[in-house]
Amino acid sequence: MNLAGKDLVSIRDLTKDEIFFILRKADEMLPFASGEKKTRALEGKILATLFFEPSTRTKMSFETAMHRLGGDVIGFSEPAMTSIKKGETLADTVKIVDSYSDIIVIRHSMEGAARLAAEFADSPVINAGDGAGRHPTQCLLDLFTIMKEKKKIEGLKVALVGDLRYGRTVHSLAYALALLGAELVFVSPESLKMPKEIVNDCKELGAEPRSLTNLERAIKDVDVIYVTRIQKERFPDPTEYKKVVGSYKIDMDLLRHAKDDVIVMHPLPRVNEIDPEVDRTKHALYFRQAFYGVPVRMALLSLLLGVDVR
């Protein structure tokens, strides 16, 4: 399978076989990601990271991935310190960065920004999150985490919990889980329900997602609880945010209603959706999930650049 030169703007850009191919490559990357094995496979290649929105995990795990592969990284995380401040367009910025680098990662507050970047760059462009739109690399690392823990995705029951309206990670993940045959339960306040077009996409793929507001009832027989932060920065009206903040919290009391082998995932950052007491339990997968961003992004960088890592 050859992914060299491809963009990754949406998880919809990948077939089921391509997703599993990337996950298998990510598994091969694990000893390199941990530093146990060394490689210089991407020596001479340059990754450009264009972060127009804050990030800890996505930005730093891409940087770690590139360094672990022997490549170099350029980029910015403060657009106010670039010529965008002087009025340069995103298209011009991307064209220039394209001439300095071999692969581009972009995070932007506008949905569609990564697609636009992909149109103006010859090098592969990876969407690292576009507004409330999509976050395909997070989706891949979420799938990788589930595969590592549960050894399969088909037939698993997964609850997506929290801000399903503005949360881009769950938009990508719901589609991918439906594509791979998981059963979906959507748990959110009424005002933060999963957008209709994503529900319809899941149905077209054969899933029949259930939508609930009661978390205790929803998690009773699920294999995975995937929790998201209420995305304060996406609310047009702060009073609407105040109405829903703190709607759900995963704590030890709640987990007594769940299966003994349930795993709790979160793309992070968390604010108050998961009680820190849960961190010490076998259910807490979110910190390992964040680490898995490194092997998954190593797999992506090497595949899109068409370089074999051994």
Ligand code: CP
């Ligand atoms: N999960 C995630 O996208 O985290 P960051 O915003 O820290 O990159």
